[in-house]
Amino acid sequence: MKLVREIPDSDSQEEWLARERAHLSQVLYRYTPLVIDRAQGSYLYTVEGRRYLDFASGIAVTNLGHGHPVVIEAAKAQLDKVVHTSVVAHHQPAIQLAERIAALAPGKLEKVFFANSGAEAVEGAIKLARYTTGRSALIAFQGAFHGRTYGALSLTASKSYYRERYEPFLPGVYHVPYPYPYRNPTGPGDEATLEYVFNFIDEMLDTRVPPKNVAAFIVEPVLGEGGYVVPPSGFMPRLRKLCDEHGILLIADEVQSGYGRTGKMFACEHSGVVPDIMTLAKSIASGLPLSAVVATSKLMDQWEPAAHGSTFGGNPVSCAAGIATLDVFKADGIIQNSASKGAELTRRLRDLQQRMPAIGEVRGLGLMIGVELVKKDGTPDKELQKQIRKVCLDSGMVVLSCGAHDNVLRLVPPLNLSQAELDEGWEILNGAFQEVAA
Ligand SMILES: Cc1ncc(COP(=O)(O)O)c(C=O)c1O
Structure with a gap:
């Protein structure tokens, strides 16, 4: 009989990822290395106790935030x-x-x-x-x-x-x-x-x-x-x-x-x-x-x-x-909030686009927003997408990507996003653009 080894739980993300590599198939790609312990509203909390603003919503799933x-x-x-x-x-x-x-x-x-x-x-x-x-x-x-x-x-x-x-x-x-x-x-x-x-x-x-x-x-x-x-x-x-x-x-x-x-x-x-x-x-x-x-x-x-x-x-x-x-x-007027917060985030991104040639197009409806990133010659810029997402993650915010060339930032926050959360997300996102795309 194969004995199941007792493995003590740990607080280290790295240790959890090592255990994952041993027994979970790698075929399920993950956008981030975060190991989540709990989530509430617009935030994810890792096993190491770090908090992340969630502009991914489990890929457009937790539209009411986590654990409503x-x-x-x-x-x-x-x-x-x-x-x-x-x-x-x-x-x-x-x-x-x-x-x-x-x-x-x-x-x-x-x-x-x-x-x-x-x-x-x-x-x-x-x-x-x-x-x-x-x-x-x-x-x-x-x-x-x-x-x-x-x-x-x-x-x-x-x-x-x-x-x-x-x-x-x-x-x-x-x-x-x-x-x-x-x-x-x-x-x-x-x-x-x-x-x-x-x-x-x-x-x-x-x-x-x-x-x-x-x-x-x-x-x-x-x-x-x-x-x-x-x-x-x-x-x-x-x-x-x-x-x-x-x-x-x-x-x-x-x-x-x-x-x-x-x-x-x-x-x-x-x-x-x-x-x-x-x-x-x-x-x-x-x-x-x-x-x-x-x-x-x-x-x-x-x-x-x-x-x-x-x-x-x-x-x-x-x-x-x-x-x-x-x-x-x-x-809770979720649809109205999606429309109004989406319009505001899109407006801020379009303003930014005026000053950032790397933003080829800002598009979307409601809180389904894509930001297409391009090189000087207009070709897709996947590297920039990766850099922006990394700076966002390092600053405590999860953002996704999409597109055939993986050069589109995909913003999918919860639909009951508050004004304070929108402002917090904007500050991080804008900061990331200033750091790597200005
Ligand atoms: C438009 C659309 N259809 C179908 C699917 C497949 O859904 P699931 O991953 O739950 O099978 C997705 C997933 O992203 C989707 O975006």
Whole structure:
């Protein structure tokens, strides 16, 4: 029998990391070497007792900050009642949360399938699209991130190393350019960008995949991992129209952009476009694992019982946390705060941009903000991104990056960020720019 060695706990981050290296797979990349002991509100606390302002929110998950008391209370109460039923029985929290999501979702998106992660929601969405249309082809966008499972990864095209050594992918997946005005190959400006993208799509539908074979387009209404790119306002309506002309479903992946991140409940609301299917995950249970495929009754009612399923999906504790999350959204004016604090942070960054040629573009909606860093010749500057993030970390603040060339600073603070926390974050960020980019 193998004896388990007693390993005394330690307060040293280095010792914990050494133990991690021995027994946790290195494949899970981490942005920082921080070993977290606890977290509260907008702050993380390490095992060494250091405090960090969190402008990452667990990658857009803890939108209400860490450990929001209302959410924790609801989860604890549910733990005492029932933790798991799976498909053996029905439970109240899933029904109540589905009702709440249906009431908030745009248009007639009124039925929900719960899963655990964003990738699983994407898998569910594409299965639903293929199942109900009887068509196989799926069209995704370059720069998209939809997850790491095989179906989702087949759609993902934000960094090629996510796909390295994993071919072959799901057949029937096609990629088209995402409208990215700052780096549009036929010139900047919204019109030129949309012309480029839709010409590409039209030509693809003429030459490579007939529209009648296409089950769905899947799109992030604001590109996440691919660089926090906000598309021109005409993009989503034009895509919706194209889908309608050909009987193609439109899947909006709101895993990152949903739940108030962009200053509206769902990013789709900025354009008024209603998708046929919407995927949600990340923040919907404030950090407990939960995701959702939300669709019209027309589609969901064609998905026959047991055609899809999950053991853990929509577990009662996550759903209870999900209901409490929506209670807090309403009671605390979370969406308004995201919009106003986001506008303020963006304004300060744009002011800074006037004095910093290294800032190519500041973009975003609400508190989903990207800062594209460039060299003198306009090419992506990944090194600068790394330096700024390091200075921020050394100064007690966690900031992320994104983009195909990893040259975009990704600012994702909690949506209930206070003015004092915004000022503190700004001071550190501005200081980092002055130190390495001035
Ligand atoms: C838009 C989008 N879709 C899907 C996913 C995958 O989510 P998960 O990591 O929970 O599988 C992500 C994760 O970052 C995402 O940003």
